[in-house]
Amino acid sequence: MKAIIYIVLFYFTFPLWANVSNEEQKLIATIDQNTEQALSLLEKIVNINSGTDNIQGVFDVGEVLKAEFEALGFKSEWKNPPEDMHRAGTLFLTRQGNQGKKLLLIAHLDTVFPKNSLFQTFSREGNLAKGPGVSDDKGGIVLLLYALKALNAQGLLDNTTITVALVGDEENSGKPTSISRAALKEAANGMDITLDFEPNGDANSVAIARRGTAQWEIVSQGIEEHSSLIFKPHIGFGAIFELTRVLNEAREQLSTQQYATFNPGVIIGGTEGQIDKTHHASGYGKTNVIAQTARAQGDMRFISDEQKQWIQNTMLTIVAQSLVKTSSTITFVEGMPPMPETAENKKLLDLYSKVSTDLGYPPVSAIAPDFSGGADISYVANITPANLSRLGPVGSGHHSVNESMDIKSFNINTKRAAVLIYRLIK
Ligand SMILES: [Zn+2]
Numbered sequence: 001m002k003a004i005i006y007i008v009l010f011y012f013t014f015p016l017w018a019n020v021s022n023e024e025q026k027l028i029a030t031i032d033q034n035t036e037q038a039l040s041l042l043e044k045i046v047n048i049n050s051g052t053d054n055i056q057g058v059f060d061v062g063e064v065l066k067a068e069f070e071a072l073g074f075k076s077e078w079k080n081p082p083e084d085m086h087r088a089g090t091l092f093l094t095r096q097g098n099q100g101k102k103l104l105l106i107a108h109l110d111t112v113f114p115k116n117s118l119f120q121t122f123s124r125e126g127n128l129a130k131g132p133g134v135s136d137d138k139g140g141i142v143l144l145l146y147a148l149k150a151l152n153a154q155g156l157l158d159n160t161t162i163t164v165a166l167v168g169d170e171e172n173s174g175k176p177t178s179i180s181r182a183a184l185k186e187a188a189n190g191m192d193i194t195l196d197f198e199p200n201g202d203a204n205s206v207a208i209a210r211r212g213t214a215q216w217e218i219v220s221q222g223i224e225e226h227s228s229l230i231f232k233p234h235i236g237f238g239a240i241f242e243l244t245r246v247l248n249e250a251r252e253q254l255s256t257q258q259y260a261t262f263n264p265g266v267i268i269g270g271t272e273g274q275i276d277k278t279h280h281a282s283g284y285g286k287t288n289v290i291a292q293t294a295r296a297q298g299d300m301r302f303i304s305d306e307q308k309q310w311i312q313n314t315m316l317t318i319v320a321q322s323l324v325k326t327s328s329t330i331t332f333v334e335g336m337p338p339m340p341e342t343a344e345n346k347k348l349l350d351l352y353s354k355v356s357t358d359l360g361y362p363p364v365s366a367i368a369p370d371f372s373g374g375a376d377i378s379y380v381a382n383i384t385p386a387n388l389s390r391l392g393p394v395g396s397g398h399h400s401v402n403e404s405m406d407i408k409s410f411n412i413n414t415k416r417a418a419v420l421i422y423r424l425i426k
Contacts, residue, residue, distance in 0.1 A: 026154055042139060050111055103425065104163050106197065110169055141166060198389060199393055200390045206391060207369070211259060211303050215300075218297075220240075254314060257311075261300055271286065272284055348388045355416055
């Protein structure tokens with residue numbers, strides 16, 4: 001006869017002043033028990049290269065995770081962009097129910113490190129985990145997965161509606177984004193709340209607003225003539241003076257608006273001047289010839305669609321006031337939409353901050369939008385009524401070979417995410 005001994009382990013890893021329910025205490029204990037297992041899954045997926053261009057690698061990382069989510073009762077589906085976009089698909093993991101808030105949870109499978117990068121492997125040094133994508137965003141994915149695992153261990157995911165979107169091309173989205181982000185937008189339809197698990201530079205802040213981006217090009221034309229004739233009324237000022245007038249007025253008028261930016265990144269002018277698709281400029285001119293053409297390219301940022309419109313209108317007015325015998329045009333290329341700060345986002349932040357203080361951690365505040373770059377949540381921020389961004393682990397050195405993740409923050413933010421999700425789906 002065999003004797004089976006059950007060993008029950010109690011974990012008192014939350015502070016004594018913690019203001020949490022029994023279910024929430026169990027979530028915390030489960031997360032502490034699973035931390036090492038979570039880190040070994042993170043090691044496994046960091047060691048699979050998934051640079052955005054490595055479509056097979058992105059798929060392989062997704063397949064490892066697919067099995068993990070399916071074990072929690074999620075249904076999986078890859079949605080792939082058209083082949084000529086040369087991007088991996090997005091893996092959607094869904095479950096349907098009718099209890100609590102309906103959640104869309106976003107993270108991404110790809111990294112900025114290509115297949116031939118020298119930075120390919122996971123390593124650990126004390127409280128730091130290092131490796132390509134270790135916090136941006138594979139740490140965010142594993143954090144989200146282990147928060148859901150802890151919920152599932154108590155049956156708390158039953159009868160809830162949750163979609164997890166693991167995007168395959170966040171770092172360099174397929175263009176046009178109207179096609180590459182169509183499936184993500186569709187997944188947001190009918191959802192109440194979107195949370196993203198991008199990493200964070202700060203332990204106690206998240207983003208409730210992000211600026212949108214667009215690109216622009218200004219092309220100026222003048223009369224090509226001998227330089228001795230410049231300033232004459234019938235010859236005018238040439239293309240280079242005209243373009244610099246436009247740029248200087250842009251600086252004067254746009255730099256006074258909070259959150260607005262307008263940055264010339266490349267400029268060329270002369271008798272000829274071209275800027276190719278990769279933003280390499282080429283051209284020539286002569287010191288004794290008035291410039292016939294000049295062009296500049298750059299990007300702009302804005303906190304709302306209204307501000308974007310204001311920048312565009314201001315620029316159209318500026319380019320229309322050409323110097324004598326010159327002309328300019330400006331064209332805009334769509335980038336990422338803004339995620340404006342809303343009362344609902346603020347409420348969600350308050351809820352998250354309450355979770356944090358209930359767990360015995362510091363309150364959480366909002367990152368200034370100027371310091372929060374673009375992310376995929378911006379594409380759905382006008383679809384789901386409430387949005388919170390950067391719930392992933394604390395990390396540093398993102399997009400560089402110094403990328404690291406703070407393991408303690410990984411554990412804390414997994415607990416914060418699990419309790420937040422629990423309170424939303426209850
Ligand atoms: Zn990211």
